[in-house]
Amino acid sequence: MDIKDYAQMMRYLTRPRDVVPDPSSMVQEPRPMAQGGRIPFAGGTDAKTGMGFQKGNQFGKNLKGKPSLNVTGKNQYTPKTTKEIQAIIDANPDYITPKNFYEPTDTMQKKGMKKLLTLTDTQNPNVVFQRKGYPPLDLEKITATDKKRTEAKTRLEGRSLQLKSPKGYQVHHIMPLAGGEDLKTGDYAVVSKEMNAKMSKYNKKINKLVNEAYDLDYNKTESLKKLKDINNKLFDILKTVKKDLPKKYKGLLGFNKLTPVLDTFDDKGKQVFNAEPQGIDYKKSIAGSQGDKVRDTKKSVMQRMVDNAPKFSSNPFFDPSLMGKVISDIGKGINVGLGPTGMIALTKYLEPEGGYDLSRTGDRLGFEAEAALAKPLVSGAVSVTDKIKNPMLRKISERAALAGMSPAMAMRLARAASPLGIASLAGEAVYNVGKLGYEDQKRFNALSPEEQAAERAEQEKFAFDVEGS
Secondary structure (H helix, E strand, O other): OOHHHHHHHHHHHOOOHHHOOOHHHOOOOOOOHHHOOOOOOOOOOOOOOOOOOOOOOOOOOOOOOOOOOOOOOOOOOOOOOHHHHHHHHHHOOOOOOHHHHHOOOHHHHHOOOOOOOOHHHHOOOOOOOOOOOOOOOOOOOOOHHHHHHHHHHHHHHOOOOOOOOOOOEEEEEOOOOOOOOOOEHHHEEEEEHHHHHHHHHHHHHHHHHHHHHHHOOOOOOHHHHHHHHHHHHHHHHHHHHHHHOOHHHOOOOOEEEEEEEEEEEOOOOOEEEEEEEEOOOHHHOOOOOOOOEHHHOOHHHHHHHHHHOOEEOOOOOOOHHHHHHHHHHHHHHHHHHOOHHHHHHHHHHOOOOOOOOOOOHHHHHHHHHHHHOHHHHHHHHHHHHOOOOOHHHHHHHHHHHOOOOOHHHHHHHHHHHHHHHHHHHHHHHHHHHHHHHHHHHHHHHOOOHHHHHHHHHHHHHHHHHHHHO
């Protein structure tokens, strides 16, 4: 720092105090934004009274000049009393469930029915609605078969459980809807409608035999022999299924081999059994294992199992997982078929009568395209044969697909042929464009002066029309 700068600094530091105004004596007026002031926020809490603006206020405009009604911060909505809520419920018989009152269905809204209560109102434990939850099944309106099935589901599942399945599929009971053994989450599988239909006749036979086993009087000695016969018949059904249906059905039908625990009865006086699952493949089930009792499992948990479960179909073109394998195999076949051997065979098959004539553009294009695509065609064929684990089979497959060449030789030739093929195709295009122009010029020169003038005029008119558009 030179002497002049130092002297200037010292004069500033030792200046008289009264030169600098005291900030406390100055009037502190808000500065506009242009001079660095703050953005004028609105709608905040009053610093003096502690009162804030109500819900619905927009930047303090709606309540300008009005006091806040929510100084203490309490909920501003005054809940309805139990008597008021019950009066609304009783006065609107078309609203059946609690949800109808706070979220009317689309059908209700089309009729002009609106929201009458809040969710909090409907959660009042002291009010009574016409119905809560799903309506009970009217057993008088369903067929005898459906009634029997519904009763069995309620008995074995703890309620009549309805699970949604993907389009074209059904949730199939691997274990019979019969007897008295509680169903578990591993006793269900997701199969196509066709597969379920084919298994239904065997299911009916199994259900009938299981019910017979449970109806026996085990106080009688002959009942044990009858149970043994029933178990043998059930095993025979599984053998028939294995014989009659494809392998993919294996493990999708089963039953419990029953052995009575003598002199042991449940609370309802019914015989207690040791149940040993037979024929079931739990890996194909929605749980992937034997799982837990359905009556103790939430419906939402089981629905997630169904959504994520493997799906089985008798038609590979219907089953996405099998369809993927089919498409993959087709792709591999195409890769091998379009290798050098396949292209040679295809070229020979398409050879015109009298052989190829390289003076013809079409014949030249075929050979040029094959040369240009030689590298990817060889790579595709090799990608398939490389996956063959047996060295001998792999070598035979490679030679067969690569016209007798080794992969290394085929790839070297392909690398050399590809640029030549591409260059040939490019040259073919240039040649054809030039040839077309040359022939058109010859045609034009052969015209009379009047015809040439008319053609030029037509071309100029066309160019003008295009430019104007």
